[in-house]
Amino acid sequence: MKPPTGMGIEQWVQECINVTRDAPVDRRTQADLLYGIYLFGGIVYDSELFKRFIPEELMQESKTYQYLYNKILTETMIKNILALLESRFQAEAVSALTPSLQNITDLQRLEQLHLAAANVQSLDAFAQMLSE
Helix, strand or coil, rough: CCCCCCCCCCHHHHHHHHHHHHHCHHHHHHHHHHHHHHHHHHHHHCCCHHHHCHHHHHCCCCHHHHHHHHHHHHHHHHHHHHHHHHCCCCCCHCCCCHHHHHHCCCCHHHHHHHHHHHHHHHHHHHHHHHHC
């Protein structure tokens, strides 16, 4: 969508954000709407423009933001655990543990497993910890 005739892009983006912030919705819904503006607006226009007008703290309250953030953290933690294990043990044996690790969504549990992967004496010992 293009700004109305005679209105610059920055002014138009600011107006869209102002209207969204003034909408009679709860803060969580507002955060979801603003994060949507940031995501979809950033496809068409420079995302830096939206970063200037939408506080990141507010976007962090969005359900979609939280979901994507947790998904990225989980995937990164699993990747790091596997890389650590592969640096210490045979890659083929480590790859057999991948499905079990990918079923874990609890970040605290993954953090514990990451620490354990650095110190565990054998891959069998890690596999046992993984099944507990």
